[in-house]
Amino acid sequence: MAAVALGIAARSMIGHWIGNALPFVTLYPAVFVAAVLGGFGPGVLATGLSAVIALHLYIDPAHSLALTDPVARFGAALFTISGLATAWLGEARLRAQRHMSRALEEAQKTTMHAEGEATRAEEEAVKAEEATAEAEMAAQDAADALERQLLAEQALRRSEEALADFFDNASTPLHWVGEDGSILRVNQAELEMLGYQRSEYVGRHIAEFHVDQPVIEDILTKLLAGEVIHSYPARLRCKDGAIKDVLINSSAYQPDGRFMHTRCFTRDVTFEKQAHEAMARLAAIVSSSSDAIISKTLDGVITSWNAAAEEIFGYSASEMVGQSVFRLIPEALHDSERFVLEQLRKGRVVEFSESERIRKDGTRIWISLSVSPLRDASGAIIGAAAIKRDITEMKLLAEHLRETQRLQTVGQLAGGIAHEANNQMSVVLGGTQFLLRRADLPPDARTDVEFIRQAAERTASITQQLLAFSRRQAQQLQDVDLNRVVESLEPVLRRSLREDHELVVRLGLQDGLIRADPRQLEQVLLNLTLNARGAMPHGGRLTVETREVTLTPESQGGKERLPPGRYAALAAKDTGCGMDAQT
Incomplete structure (x- = not known):
């Protein structure tokens, strides 16, 4: 209806130009629009309404529906037919359009459904892919887990095999013991x-297998209580009956707090203990040895110093360990010690018969020594060990022995001379006695002969003493007066001393009769005098006395060296240096 109204309005607007001609010119578009937009019904309605309005307004007679003019009738019929055709065409178009719309809608729905299905399919595909990926990942994870499990099992087997190999082939003795003590x-x-x-x-x-039952009982008790055993000493019995000294290190294997077995490491220390005991014995020997045992480096630095070394040299171990051995050696012998150290570097044993050393107090002593190289475990020479013995007293005794031997030689020579002189004096005495028996001997001559006889008797007495000294005469025990023996030998004793020596004789014995060999007594007195002379190099006094003594067990220090009673004593005392405590 709006299209018709617009068509009439447009016809009215152009009416002053065309008048009543072409009454349907603006109504065709209206019918077309109505047919196109509305279809057959609106198209027919627009055609009829347009035809009525055109007859009433634009076809003569005006304002009437009568068609008197054939042309007008033809135009109205043509307009009506064309309008109806247009309405039909519009309807057909609309139907086609609606069909197309429905088809398009169906197509769109189908497309949308297809797209939805495709989307769902894609989503399902994605989900399927994701599920596949997840399945693949799960399968891979499962495969990885399986591989890891296999690797872990292989590693466990290798570890168990390695542990078993370690246990079975370890160089250290190992064993496991159960809760009941069984191996x-x-x-x-x-x-x-x-x-x-x-x-x-x-x-x-x-x-x-344990020698000491309390030991193994204590070990098992501690292990069952969860304690760890460290270096526990024990003794094991071997199959051949030998005893092994061992140190045991052990602990209990207790998974989840439940005792399974012990884990015991056993170390054989038999040789170590024997070596330790041997070293202890050696140390005891070194410590108690009367010989100085000293070790030193190849540079002469002292590394050990035993008690005998302290006794001999006067230095304590703390004073000498770490000090140079040259401290004990006279400077003139330093080159000799360096030679010894050089020989030791070459592995040679050096033996000395004797050498001089210096004590802490500065006095010199004689020692005999032997020096050997010290080697480490690899055999390399790392030092030296010296055994030193103080032979000072031995040398003094040897010197005294040589002096005694010299005196013995002199005595033997003197004995031979005395024997010959005694023979000659026997001739002289015999001659004088013959002359003195003559009654015609003049008094002056008799006096001279008497002097000759007395001189011969004195000479014979001296030769008798020399013979006794030289031991050419056998021991002859007899009753002798001790005072007379001393008096008769006094001239010989004085001549045995030097001019700076004084001899004092004290005869305090009242009844000096004893049973002895007078020659032996004279020899004792002579030996004492010679010893006193040696002990007084710068002069002094020798006192010889006789006296009576009464011996009792108490006076002899509780030891009866002689039966108790009265004895005659012969004593000699000098003012010389005397003997030290060691001598």
């Missing part, structure tokens, strides 16, 4: 140490 497992090293076969060892109680 569960043992390695080859322990079997070889004790000499048993595996069948003789495994399954038996561990206490059967």
